[in-house]
Amino acid sequence: MAKQQGPLTGTQTLTIGKALNLGLRRALEDDPKVLLMGEDVGRLGGVFRITDGLQKDFGEDRVLDSPLAEAGIVGTAIGLAMRGYRPVCEMQFDGFSYPAFDQVTNQLAKMHYRSRGRITLPVVIRIPFGGGIGSVEHHSESPETYYMHTAGLKVVTPSSAVDAYFMIQQAIRSNDPVIFLEPKARYYEKGEVDLDASLASAEPLHRSRVVRAGSDATVVGYGPTMRVLRDSADAAAEDGRLLELIDLRTLSPLDLDPVYESVKRTGRLIVVHEAPTNAGPAAEIAARVQNECFYSLEAPVQRVTGFDTPYPASKLEEHFLPDLDRVLDAVDRTFSY
Amino acid sequence: MGDKPATKGRPATKARSGARRSRPAPTPAEEAALQGSVPEPEFVQLLTPDGERVEHPDYSVDFTDEQLQGLYRDLVIVRRLDLESTALQRQGHLAIWASLEGQEAAQIGSGRALRKQDMAFPTYREHGVLWCRGVDPTAPHGLFRGNDHGDWDPAEHNANLYTLVIGAQTLHAVGYAMGINYDGKVGTDDGEAAIVYFGDGASSQGDVHEACVFAGVYHAPVVFFCQNNQYAISEPVERQTRTPIYQRAAGYGFPGVRVDGNDVLACYAVARHALDQARHGQGPTLIEAYTYRMGAHTTTDDPTRYRTGSEVESWKQRDPISRMRSYLTKAGIGDDDFFASVDADADRITGRLREFVIGMPDPDPSRLFEHVYAEESPLQDAERAWFEQYQSSFVGEGAH
């Protein structure tokens, strides 16, 4: 990541990665209780350089190079949070977050409930997730369903620089544990961010958003798939079909009101994600939409997802990941009813 | 410490030969157990099983008569509470109970060594530690009855809730202790420390290893207090480790100590020393309290399937309460009146427990949805609204 050390002010064009970096920087500045911890997050700035330069400026007690132990990172973050800190943990890659699974699902997610509100754990777990980077196995997983299925966690994922900048700060301020999924294939995508805008003026963390209006069919995605959704909408427009695009932003709590409203107008819904089909987020969304919009639906809800296979070797991932053709094919299918 | 080979006493050639066998040769402890006598290992002891005071070069205690009486009183009361809880389970008032019988000295010794500002992270058997933290002795019973997940305020008592996933809490304690460091609350007499309790079975868990790694690396003011009660449900400690547990500390770069876990004075002395070291910035210690679980693992367990009566009998000879009683008697600190008054206290307290547990109402169903999140919780709110409406649809139908 470019070492852009200008002042934290004005409207700047930033990559998603840099926006996250600046968001973390701002959070560290705003609250002395915020700590970053993870493997290589200090001197190296993380393998994706998301924490670049932060240890240098905030010191080793605020930005901790942790032992190589994922359960250890999350488990000690829980203890630190009990002590009044707001730890932000980095899991180096999605597939390496699983060793911490017990600490996340059994401990972090449940402590508020078990203690009947006496313990709050404002812990953020950042996980670079999703495929498309041509890497070896365990580097391209989509673990979102595991976390969505666990009450007590918030699960969010930004898909633009502006969301990256604000959502990471909102996640850190949240008094609930937040699984913060970063679409790693899109770290280098750029967008405009007004660094002076207040957090309060930003879209709330728990809201999904219509990112492109359209009248013919609704297409829902999040994080890594938003790019293919945009490309699909462009292509469909050439065929005279106007797709309405919704970025979920939040997977738990799911904010489906904008989806219901949209489907009631368009009558058609396509849900796109990289995670495998079986019991994936699209299944939940389809079930709820079917409940809320039954009389508006002109066609069954279509799913465009990863296959029910382990994530394939990288030479095959282009076949695994939802692409333009598969999304457009689903659009065609929904119009065939 | 830790400089002796772990496999001492086992022929090295055999260990390396890779010969197939379903079970390793019995350890000396196993062999002795088979013969009905268990040798005592090397450990810190200040009070023999016969109730004789002995000195140790590194550890001492200096209690007033009153304090000694207080320790005895604690031991008796937590045992009586425990026996009463087992009875309550047998009578159907609790779903399950995890008994501490036999481990009273380890818990009271370490629990009384804590200062108010210290934080304790228990597993699920630390009723004696809770007692020392001033938690109402009825508080854990909601968990074992199925009413709640533990109903005490961790911050008020500096005692975290019980943890049922083996070893998970060791990391929480280390993180908390790292926070003590960051808060600068070390280096003085009123510094703070954390203590975490876990079992010999837990010592095999990855979380415990990671906790020791973090504690060592960050020099956290934490005391690992392992109650080696010789079994993880049915599995003897030899199934968890071939190294004495306390010796593992050397691998993490901090001291390990084995203490006679049935000796309340030694447990107090060793824990107090380790806590003081921690609060003064000397980092972590691993204490292995060598003790024995006299009863079943929990009330669902049948210990006769995996251990011999003679083994249990030999541990009975080292009972933590009777040795304290004979010490107090011999030293003229306790007379019949004193012992009777302790028993009367225990009667009163267990009577209150019994009354409380039997009278415990079922929780309100609305609790299902409470406190899932600290902030907005739309899914749970919607489900709760549905559930309340559903519940109210039964009103007036009468019971069938």
Ligand SMILES: Cc1ncc(C[n+]2csc(CCOP(=O)(O)OP(=O)(O)O)c2C)c(N)n1
């Ligand atoms: C991770 C995990 N695995 C299995 C269990 C089931 N279990 C409950 S207690 C126990 C044995 C624990 O033994 P130890 O750590 O020695 O503690 P003790 O009960 O003897 O005090 C087991 C296997 C569990 N609670 N958690």
